[in-house]
Amino acid sequence: QVQLVESGGGLVQPGGSLRLSCAASGTFFSIYAMGWYRQAPGKQREWVARIFSSGNTYYADSVKGRFTISRDNANNTVYLQMSSLKPEDTAVYYCNKVPQPWAYWGQGTPVTVSS
Numbered sequence: 001q002v003q004l005v006e007s008g009g010g011l012v013q014p015g016g017s018l019r020l021s022c023a024a025s026g027t028f029f030s031i032y033a034m035g036w037y038r039q040a041p042g043k044q045r046e047w048v049a050r051i052f053s054s055g056n057t058y059y060a061d062s063v064k065g066r067f068t069i070s071r072d073n074a075n076n077t078v079y080l081q082m083s084s085l086k087p088e089d090t091a092v093y094y095c096n097k098v099p100q101p102w103a104y105w106g107q108g109t110p111v112t113v114s115s
Helices: none
Strands: 003-007 011-013 017-024 034-039 045-049 058-059 067-072 077-082 091-097 108-115
Touching: 003 077, 003 091, 017 091, 017 108, 034 067, 034 077, 045 067, 045 077, 058 067, 077 091
Parallel strands: 011 108
Antiparallel strands: 003 017, 017 077, 034 045, 034 091, 045 058, 067 077, 091 108
16 A cells, blocks of 8 residues: 655745655655645645656646755655745645546645744
């Protein structure tokens, strides 16, 4: 059974940076396209970045140029480097397979951007 454990979130001032990590287990991680999603209070979960097994990356317009997704297949880990953070980036961040996520979701890691 797949397990996903996100970490690295926290409180950061506007303009700051954070690096999120997601450790996956119980699956052949390297063959899947992986993504980061986020859910802000009172809003639906949305996709923000994806990375294919080839290393190709795609971003939502709202984070393009500020976020960078990467992966380490040897360690079954996907990362999200977030820079120039804005208050509207405040959300709980999750990783999962894309485009069709697994039914299982990790606990997520909360990111709060506030002065």
